[in-house]
Amino acid sequence: MNFRDIIYGEVKTKKAVSTIKRLSSGRRHVIKISNIAAEKTNYLSKRAKTKNLISTPTDRIAIFANEYIPNHFTNGEWIKYSILINGKSYDIVPLNSNKPGVKIIKYSKFKDGESHAIILDEPIKEAYLTITIITPDPNETPYLSNLKVVSGKGV
Numbered sequence: 683m684n685f686r687d688i689i690y691g692e693v694k695t696k697k698a699v700s701t702i703k704r705l706s707s708g709r710r711h712v713i714k715i716s717n718i719a720a721e722k723t724n725y726l727s728k729r730a731k732t733k734n735l736i737s738t739p740t741d742r743i744a745i746f747a748n749e750y751i752p753n754h755f756t757n758g759e760w761i762k763y764s765i766l767i768n769g770k771s772y773d774i775v776p777l778n779s780n781k782p783g784v785k786i787i788k789y790s791k792f793k794d795g796e797s798h799a800i801i802l803d804e805p806i807k808e809a810y811l812t813i814t815i816i817t818p819d820p821n822e823t824p825y826l827s828n829l830k831v832v833s834g835k836g837v
Contacts, residue, residue: 732811735831739805742788743767746830747776752822760817760824766810772800777832806833 735743749761759781763774767787775783789802811831817823 727814727816729812729814731813732831735809735811736806736833739807740833741790741805741835742786743806743809743831743833744777744786745774745811746778746828746832747826748828749776749779749824749826751824755818755824758816758818760815761826762814762816764812764814766808766812767802767806768804768808809833 745763751760765772765774765787772784772787775781775785777785784800785798787800787802789805793801815823
C-alpha cells in the first residue's frame with residue numbers, strides 16, 4: 683500500500699450539518715474559496731533564477747540555506763547554486779554547509795588565496811542566483827528552506 687492509498691483511505695465523506703439560530707443582532711462574514719485545482723508534477727531536474735539581488739554596489743556576497751536530502755538518495759550533488767555576478771557565473775555552496783567549494787565571493791584589491799572564496803577585481807554591481815534541484819526519482823525530491831542571500835561591504 684503506498685502513501686496515497688493510506689492517506690486517501692482514511693478520509694471519510696461527511697454530510698454538512700446546518701443549524702439555524704435566531705439572534706437579535708450580529709455580524710456575518712463570508713469566506714469564499716473557489717477554483718481549487720490539485721496538480722502533480724514529475725521532474726528530474728528543475729531550475730529557478732532570481733531577479734537582480736543587488737540594489738547598490740557591494741563587496742561581498744554569499745548564501746545560507748538548509749538542505750534536506752532523503753537518506754536513501756546516494757551520494758551526489760542534488761542541489762546546485764550558481765551566482766551570476768557582473769556578467770560572470772560562479773558556482774557556490776551555502777555558508778552553513780559541509781560541502782567543499784566556494785562559500786563567499788568578494789571584491790578585494792589584494793589576492794589572499796583563500797580556498798573558500800573567489801576574489802573579484804571590481805565591486806559587485808549585479809547578482810542573480812540560480813538554483814538547480816536534481817532528483818533520481820520523479821516522485822521524490824530534495825528540498826531547501828531558509829534560503830538567505832547575504833551581502834555587505836568590507837571593513
